Amino acid sequence: MNNEMYQEIILDYYRNPRNKGILPHPDIISHDVNTSCGDEIAMHVLVKDGKIGNCRFSGKGCAISQAAASMLTEYALGKSLEEVAKFNKEDALKLINIPISCMRLKCALLGLKVLKLGVLQYMGKKLEVQDESEN
């Protein structure tokens, strides 16, 4: 049976999420929901010298969406806002590094969508983060 999606590392990040929670005075608050499945992610970011100084996620949803969001917060730490704004689907999938069926792509990319929305908004850019899973 193909269960490569639920490798130890995904389950570990799901059950012991890193950077889960909220920040007291975040510079960025962003939130979105996958309407088709109800997965929900919020991102709190502290910006320091144009970089991600701290990043926390909260929300509810499947192991894939929660683990992916958690991994993303670790990765984003210390990156410049420009770098995060350029972060794309391939980068996010490389991060979780498991085969994702197209039906679960939205789950895997929800955290990325929320983080980018928040960062772009903070940078004063137009919100043109389209649904990356649709490309």
Add this chain to the structure above:
Amino acid sequence: MANITLQAEKVRLDFPFFKRGLIYLDSAATTQKPKVVLDVMRKFYETTTANVHRGVYSLAEEATQAYEGARKKVAGFISASPREIVFVRNATEAINLVAQSWGAANIQKGDVILLTEMEHHSNIVPWQMLAKKAGAKIVYVPINEHGELDRNAIIHALKQKPKMFAFSHISNVLGTINPAKELIAEAHKNGVSVLLDASQSVPHLPVDVKDLDCDFMVFSGHKMLAPFGVGVLYAKRDLLEKMEPVLGGGDMIKEVTFEGATWNEVPWKFEAGTPNVAGVVALGAAVDYLQSLGMDNVWKHECELTKYAHDKMKTDKHITIYGPEKRAGVISFNLGDMHAHDVSTVLDQQNICVRSGHHCAQPLMEKLNVPATVRISFGPYNTKEDVDAFLAALQKAKKVFRL
């Protein structure tokens, strides 16, 4: 003459779908279609295509006969009169029709619309839209810890004289069977009109609107072995007579001048435009098919299957089941600390189709305090072997999730 018992192994041979080898446990979302229903629809298109209620040539008459014949079958199936059956797209559209037509005429500022916490979005949102427009208020009957409606709360709420009490006969999430007849009688004692959402009951057990005495009842064809795109609104005739149509156009009028129009008789005044004629004819065939199985047999079979699955699931400490002990063919559950979508994905990898998510009942999920559940639900074609395969797949899922 109906069979004495239902033999699901034989029933499933009537459904070409099962040649795919999938185990289908999502009949509460939509059912598979028997060959005879698909054949009737195809044959109608191949031999009888003509618009209804229009041409005077014999083919057009044949098409009209087939369409109106299906109306008689559907009416007979629920003990209504054909003039009380309005064909719409689905149960959702039927509820919207009642909310927009009956609701607009009868719900005023400050009025109360009574719903329950176990309703599907289709029996919440149309009423919220109406309430917003009319300045009315919506009150929800709470459910208890077993997923049943709180009887005392209903009696109390009905005494406040809401204008409408709309509730589901069977919950699509919990499988709860609401005592519809009793609740309708209680509502009528207080002068409250009742809409019964029978989407999960009409396909699975005998339903008699005369006996229930509901004012309105709605259900979808695609959940009862018929094609997508046909649903039914039943309403007592005197109510239909008084109601204004929601859609205007062809077929719903008696006479049209440049200045205005007069309405056709019921039920046609609610069926503007060319209807889904072949879909309606196929719904008639689905009714014939269900009657050949016998609705008592369908119900008995699905109850046995549900009990079989429920009893086995209960013994597993990793499985949390939602809803009452006595239930229709719907079981919602969660597995360990895993999200329903993860469980569904792993079952899917084993060719088992189950629903996961909020089941179009987000307020109920909130009440149950879970983001989502996995749901299995049965049709007349499901067997104990299906349940066994599902249970075995769950055991594998537990391994995948290290439970």
